[in-house]
Each structure stands twice: as structure tokens, then as C-alpha cells.
Amino acid sequence: MPPHTTTPDLQGRQPAFFYGWVVVAAAFATTFVGFGSAYTFSAFVGSLQTEFAASRGSVSLVFSLAGFLYFGLGVLSGPLADRWGARRLVMAGMVLTGAGLALAGLARTLGQVYAAYALGVGLGVGLAYVPALGTIQRWFARRRGFASGLAVSGIGVGTLVMPPLASFLIAEWGWRTAYLLLGALALVVGVGMAVLIADDPRARGLLPDGDLSPTSSSGNAALPASEGYSVMQALKTPRFAGLYAACLVSSFGLFVPFVHLMPYALDHGVAQASAGLLLGAIGVGSTAGRFMLGNLADRMGRQPALLLMYAGMAASMLVWVMSSGAAGLAVFALAFGVFYGGYVALLPALVADYFGGRSIGAIIGVLYTAVALGTLVGPSAAGFVFDFTHSYTLVIAASILGNLAAAGIVLAISRLKAR
Template identity: 80%
Template sequence: MSTRNATVAGRTGCPALFYGWIVVASAFATTFVGFGSAYTFSAFLSSLQAEFAASRGSVSLVFSLAGFLYFALGVLSGPLADRWGARPLLVAGMVLTGAGMALAGMARTLGEVYAAYAIGIGVGVGLAYVPALGTIQRWFVRRRGFASGLAVSGIGVGTLVMPPLASFLIDHWGWRTAYLGLGVGAAVVGVGMALLVADDPRDRGLLPDGDLAPVTPPIGAAASPAVGFGLMEAMKTPRFIALYVACMLASFGLFVPFVHLVPYALDHGIAQASAVLLLGAIGVGSTAGRFLLGNVADRMGREPALILMYAGMAASLVVWLVSTGLPGLAVFALVFGVFYGGCVALLPALVADYFGGKNIGAIIGVLYTGVAVGTLVGPTAAGYIFDATHSYSLVIVASIGGNLVAAAIMWAVSRK
């Protein structure tokens, strides 16, 4: 079959569906499972504190360790996916994620919970996340922002669905059985969808975006997924350095709400069921942000759009700072989710615009080591600061500052 006929089959075959959208669905499912599992942690926090008589800071370290690993491991999984393909890494990651959840339910000490989350969810998501995102960048050029947003909207939907589901299972089965049930479901769904991923449209005789012939890409976007910067070459550029620093500064506060928003709400007299729904509100907002803002960024430019995301997260955190009731916290959660979701959707597409698609997995992997540092420090520090001061005010103010500085850095880059 000729390349043209293969491309036509990829667009108009039985039924008319470009295989790139199947790859997007696979990435959606793996991000849903991986991050949805990770973000159930807030629903389990009170149970873990009570079970192991632990402080909020020490329990928060469970999430921070897992978050550090799933971002830091991108520096390994990205190059491995560029060399070996994404599918085996996604499958292994989903198996580990499910196993980590199940083993957390069997833990007899807090140290065993650390190990289950770190080895299972941390390593599992770390193996799957960057390869899934890197693959999307090869399948799309003109619609790269929208496709990336659709793929990572699995994180938002997972945040919407998984924490309330975990809370329901805890209420009816207890926290240990809830972990086991969630782990089995995560492995079954995650592995099944991971098997559908494919690395490059050229391997199937297709062109990016399902085009029948090469087209001129948008200004600033890499023309072909087969070309681009080498890893070391990209890392030496001012753009990469600025993006790395901006991501690290913003990430110190990025994941604090995922761990501490529910305890904050409980501290202010909000019922458990309503408090957990605040995480669902972040999920709703982030899903909307990934769908809408990724598409908008394709039109307005992804660089200015990222500046808007950082500024928007800072503004939303101001709402959290002054809110103690459910309505104000719900507004915060929705607005924060929108800009957080848009930020997550934009980053891989912007990296591909800057540096091309040839080594996209490796470059994203190194970039996310900065996010890993922020994820390790932010939620844990927030827990210990709360233990010392019985307040999250200092943490929220620092998070606002980090996002504003990140926005300023990216504005300076855009001016050049």
C-alpha cells in the first residue's frame, strides 16, 4: 500500500478515524489511572494519620515521594521511549501503579506505605507519563495543543472520579480494602488501554494530524516529528533554562492543594463528603482547562498562553488564602483547576514547538526533574509548616509568589 493510500485508510477507513486519536485515548486512560490513583491520597490521609498515629507532615511525605519519582523518572523513561517505544513502558507503569495501590492497603507501618507509593505509584506513573505525552507530540503538529490537552485531560477526569470513589469505598469497605479494589481496577484498565499506543505515524504510513500531504506547520511549531534538537543541545538554550526554572518555581505550590485542600476544609468544619468533592472540582476545572485552553493556545500562541496559566494559578490561590467556607473553596478549586489543567496541557506542546519531536521524550523528561523537586518539597513542607503554625497561610503566599515569578520568567523569554 502506498503512503498516500495508507494515509487515506488512516483517515477514511472503517470507520473514518485517524489512529492518532486512538493514541490520544490510550494516553488519556493511562493518565486517568496513574494520576487518579495518586490523587486519591487526600481521601486516605486522615485514615493513615489515625492508623499510624502520624503527623500531617510525615503522612504528606507519602505523596511527595511518589510525586518526586513520577516526575523525576521521566529523565529515564523519556529516552527509553525514544529508543524502545512507549508501549512496554506504559504497560509496566500501569502494572506497578495497580500493585502499589494494593500493597498500600496491606501496609503495617507508615514506612511500608512510603515504599508502596514510591515503588508502585511513583515508579509506575514515572514510567508511563512522559512516554505517553511524548508520543502525542509525534502524531500531531497543527493540533498539537488540542491533542495534548485531550490526552492529559485524563488527569482531570481522574481527579474528578477517583478521590470521591476512594472516599465511598473507604466509608463502605475500610481504607485497606479500598486500596486493594482501586489497585485491581487501575491495573486492568491501565494495561488494557496502554496496549493501544503507537509511537510514530510514519510507522503506519501516516502523516501527523491525519493529513494526506505535508502542510506548513503553525509559526513556531516544529515542521516534522523526525527532526529536532539533541538533548544536550536543547538543555544549553536560554529557552530550556528559563522553562526549567519557571516549572520548578511554580511546582512548589502546584500540588499542595491535592494533598492539603481536603484537610484544610475539614479543619474549617466542612464535612468529609463535601471536602473530598473539592478535589473533584479541581478535576472538573482542569478537564475544562485542558480541552478549552489547549485549543485556544493553538490560536493565540502557546508561549503567551503559558504566561496566562501561571498568572491565573496565582490569582486562584489568592481566593484560597481568603476562603474558609465551602463556596469560596469551591470557586478556588474550579479556577485553580482550569489554569492548572491548561498549564499541564501546554508544556509538552511548547517543548515540541521549541525543540522539535526527535528527542521529545528525553527533553520533557529532563524538564520534569524540576517539577519533581517542587513536588517533593512543596506538599511535605506544607504539612510540616502546618504542624508548626496550625496555618496554611505562609504556604499559600509562597505558592502565589512562585507562580508570579514563573510568569515573569516566561514573559521575559517571550520578549526575546
């Protein structure tokens, strides 16, 4: 019988290698390509300002539009993945990402950059991200936080590798050729790895975590794809309302560093080469956070760990607002990356803990519309505030308050659960 039609062998021998780790590797590669390409944008800000004689706010809006689409589209791509399977959606997303980057390199007006980058990268990452993450939640139960952390560590490694690569390509061949080369990379690596994604372990005769029987996944729930909350049931719960509010208020400042940290450093006299490495430092911290904190959260509980992530991001922002040199900004970038990486790894796993596997893609997609709204407003508003005040102090202060408010909301959820 073909592997995709078998049923779980509950009494059989545990496979020497669990295919779930292949799915994790595929999700890692697609997040590496998708978000790594998106987070190169900071390296292009100066070139786009010069090329099109544009303000920092109007250029920043390019990233905000893309971010709004790639988080907001999850509300559609999640349910589609639950119904049709993730593989085709992730492959299509990688094709769009590559095409959008290439077309941005051919743009002759800033409006064309908006269209190419926002529609290509925004729609492309939006089609790929939530389906890839939703699939991971079905393949793992006890190690769900660790597996999610490994998968989304592709974002951290992409942030480490891709912005310095983009800076090098821009310096050597110009921003247009840089976008063309990044587009080719997205097509080759992203589509090639997306082929390996599989939707449910039971379709291959396996159980979550490679277990031999359903009872061996006790602890964090190992719900089959058919069990758990529907989307409407989840939306009516206080847990979902709290998570949505926390994501919304924190997201206004969450992606400001990815657009404005490098310009901030250059404004304060940091050398171009050193400024380009700051986003890489966020990537280093983010990768470490996804590995270490995702695993830690499996032990201490993912809900208190999420509160810790919000508090940590707020504390790291205090370092940013007090720093003007390369050393202080590097400390901020590493610390922010650790807690940001832990946050990204925890959120999908916590949603699966709360609501099960039945509609996991759709529920994550609805939740990420909160992140989409914050991403649409935050980076572009930060650019316009800078154009008006020539300072990022108000922007960073607002980011600190947003993360503290999110931590308070998560604390309220935990107390509600206890009662």
C-alpha cells in the same frame, strides 16, 4: 505490507478515522488511572494519621516521594521511550501502579506505605506519563495543543472521579480495601488501554493530524521523529533554561492543594462529604481547562498562553487564602483546576514547538525533573509548616509568589525571543 512497515502515502486519500485519536484515548486512560489514583491520597490522609499515629507532615511525605519519582523518572523513561517505544513502558508503569496501590493496602507500618506507594505509584506513573505524552506530540502538529489537552484531561477526569470514589470505598470498607480495589482498577483499565499506544504515525503510513502531505501541517512545526534538537542541544538554549526555572519555582506550590485542600476544609468545619468533593471540583475545572485552554492556545500562541496559566493559578490561590467555607473553597478549586489543567496541557506541546520531535520524550523528561523537585519539597513542607504553625497561610502565600515568578520568567523568554 504490514501497517507498521508502510511509508506515508502522500498522495492517497485521507483516512476516514485518524488513528492518532486512538493514541489520545489510550493516553487519556493511563493518565486517568495513574494520576487519578495518586490524587486520591488526600482522602487517605486522615486514615493514615489515625492508623499509624503520625503527623500530617510525615503522612504528606508519602505523596511527595511518589510525586518526586513520577515526575523525576521522566528523565529516564523519556529517552527509553524514544529508543524502545512508549507502549511497553506505559504497560509496565500501569502494572507497577496497580501493585503499589495494592501493597499500600497491605502495609503494617508507615514505612511500608512509603515503600509501596512511593515506589509503586511513583515509579509506575513515572514510567507511563512522559512516554505517553511524548507520543502525542508526534501524532499531531496544528492541533498539538488540543490533542495534548485531550490526553492529559485524563488527569482532570481522574481527579474528578477517583477521590470521591476513594472516599466512598474508605467509608464502606476501610482504607485498606479501598487501596486494593484501586489497584485492581489500575491494572485492568491502565494495562488494557496502554496496548493501543503507537509511537509514530509514519510507521503506520500516516502523517501528523492525518494530513495528506507534509506541507499541509504548516503553522506549528510538524517535525518527524528524526528532526529537531538533541537533548544536549536543547539544554544549552535560553528557552529551556527559562522553562526549567519557571517549572521549578511554580512546582513548590502546584501540588499542595491535592494533598492539603481536603484537610484544610475539614479544619475549617466543612463537612466530610463536601470536603471530599473539593478535589472533584479541581478535576472539573482541570478537565475544562485542558479542553478549552489547550484549543485556545493553538490559536493565540502557546507561549503567551503559558504566562496566562501561571498568572491564573496565582490569582486562584488568593481566593484560597481568603476562604474558609465550602462555597469559597469550591470557587478556588474550580478556578485553580482550570488554569492547572491548561498548564499541564500546554507544557509538552510548547516543548515540541521549541525543540521538535527528535528527542521529545527525553527533553520533556529532563524538564519534569524541575516539577519533581518542587513536588518532593512542596506538599511535605506544607504539612510540616502546618504542624508547626497550625496554619496554611504561609504555604499559600509562597505558592502565589512562585507562580508570579514563573509568569515573569515566561515573559522574559518571550522578550528574549523577540530580540
